[in-house]
């Protein structure tokens with residue numbers, strides 16, 4: 004059989020706990036659908052700094068390159084926050100994105116009906132919200148030259164934001180294609196009234212748009228988008244934007260769903276290969292206590308099955324199982340209204356496996 | 360008597376209509392409190408492009424430099440959106456900020472009790488929200504070098520984000536001072552895990568903080584701040600951040616109040632001089648129809664009286680008058696629940712003058 008190689012990076016904080024439940028789900032998928040997976044584990048982030056002296060060890064990177072897909076738990080924590088740059092978990096994250104060519108970060112912001120109340124937005128405003136933020140992930144101000152220098156008025160710091168035509172084109176095409184499979188409405192976000200990179204961005208979007216005549220396109224300035232996400236979240240379908248704006252807007256969009264513990268993400272490159280991870284962080288405050296919510300990581304597996312392997316049946320089975328368990332009223336602490344009835348990480352994982 | 364010179368820039372769209380009501384309020388202030396104002400009007404923005412071929416004519420700039428304070432209506436509109444850069448209203452806006460040395464933009468996000476329902480956030484989440492965003496306004500990626508060049512992979516665009524120590528220091532000191540007069544809690548927002556300018560920013564904040572021992576300080580990453588504004592808006596007091604992040608976060612904060620037609624802003628430099636303007640835009644769709652809400656512009660006058668002239672009595676009188684008129688149930692169309700009962704721009708201005 005065609006064995007899919009999955010590189011597993013548990014990472015820091017609650018990472019190992021939530022990843023363990025995701026692996027149970029993958030094992031169950033083998034049993035139910037006859038797919039075959041092989042797993043390899045690697046160190047990354049804070050734990051890799053502690054054990055190997057670098058957030059992204061070469062053998063972890065090699066493991067990812069050998070694999071068909073990567074599942075990542077979470078990285079980081081206060082322990083490493085004051086380290087020098089080369090010894091910080093984020094540096095590993097930026098490094099792995101670049102080294103694996105993951106230029107696109109896909110973040111669905113979905114409302115879970117049973118969690119609508121957890122949002123700080125009014126339920127009638129959220130009604131019908133179902134959007135995806137497509138964020139450029141390997142360019143812009145994140146990866147441009149950065150340095151200090153002596154200026155006329157003392158020390159100054161410099162960051163450089165660079166985009167070339169090809170970088171914009173590939174992410175924008177991907178966003179158009181995603182929109183074609185959805186409600187066919189694309190919002191391109193930039194700051195074209197101020198930034199040269201945004202003007203280039205907008206030119207490329209406008210040049211490519213006629214190739215996707217079935218997709219309606221709007222341009223929205225980033226400050227206005229931050230407002231419109233609050234005012235009319237349900238009017239968005241696919242939002243495409245550059246790296247820094249995408250960082251901010253995808254987090255804003257995630258928060259307004261009220262379901263941050265439930266959201267998955269995919270980072271994709273040219274082919275089918277992808278890195279999948281929950282949107283939430285490593286939550287060091289609750290690490291090791293068996294109470295973290297594994298659903299976002301489990302749904303990241305569903306996304307991997309759909310986007311990298313084309314296993315739509317397995318993806319659907321996982322998503323339906325999650326919905327079933329939630330509808331039956333089971334909740335981890337983060338999403339429980341009555342915290343005294345909350346169940347733990349393992350119990351949640353096992354209920355989902357049983358419901359598949 | 361000490362006559363205060365006020366430069367009035369009505370601008371585009373609804374600008375002239377809302378500014379006319381603000382002038383009535385200033386005239387009433389002269390009558391009630393014995394202060395003296397002289398007004399000079401100048402062209403700026405789209406109308407200046409049309410009549411003078413440049414968004415910021417030299418005589419408008421000279422007028423502002425002669426003045427003690429500037430009142431600005433609104434600028435811009437679709438008519439000029441596709442103009443080359445030098446002929447766009449935004450270019451005038453960036454130009455006037457730089458030329459007048461207005462390095463600080465102060466945006467209070469206040470909840471008007473009677474408008475709480477207009478927010479898309481749940482009222483219980485908004486409860487107690489009263490925050491100010493202090494945005495650096497003449498540095499960062501807005502004003503760094505921008506250009507196109509041929510790179511290894513075809514054409515690329517470049518924006519440069521630069522901050523020096525002095526630029527960070529003056530805005531951060533101002534934010535600390537504002538926090539001292541309020542609830543003494545300062546949130547500094549950056550992206551220090553990625554950007555060199557943010558690392559410099561954070562160093563300066565931490566170096567200065569001990570001089571304001573009565574102010575509690577927190578550092579929040581920009582993506583997290585975009586989330587926390589939604590999750591716990593009432594926990595913020597003063598937020599200080601760089602230009603681009605401030606553009607996005609101040610608009611997000613404004614929108615969550617549900618009162619965007621009511622919010623005023625001040626752009627300040629070294630001394631008492633300031634430029635005051637409503638947060639809302641030029642609303643070309645409703646321009647000339649006499650239905651725009653003048654309250655944000657009127658409240659900008661109150662802010663001018665308080666911050667530039669120290670006329671606290673007059674500022675208070677205007678703010679109280681606005682509250683009284685709103686509490687009596689008067690609404691312009693943008694904030695009316697029953698649109699058929701909405702009153703016009705002039706009627707609203709006159710009610711406020713009468714209530715002073």
Ligand SMILES: CC(C)[C@H](C(=O)O)[C@@H](O)C(=O)O
Nearest residue numbers: 093094096097250552553582
């Ligand atoms: C940790 C940080 C470098 C990272 C980013 O800004 O990309 C994170 O916020 C994310 O969105 O994955």
Ligand SMILES: CC(C)[C@H](C(=O)O)[C@@H](O)C(=O)O
Nearest residue numbers: 196197226449450452453606
């Ligand atoms: C019009 C634009 C250049 C401006 C800015 O980005 O500063 C506006 O959005 C603002 O916030 O005043």
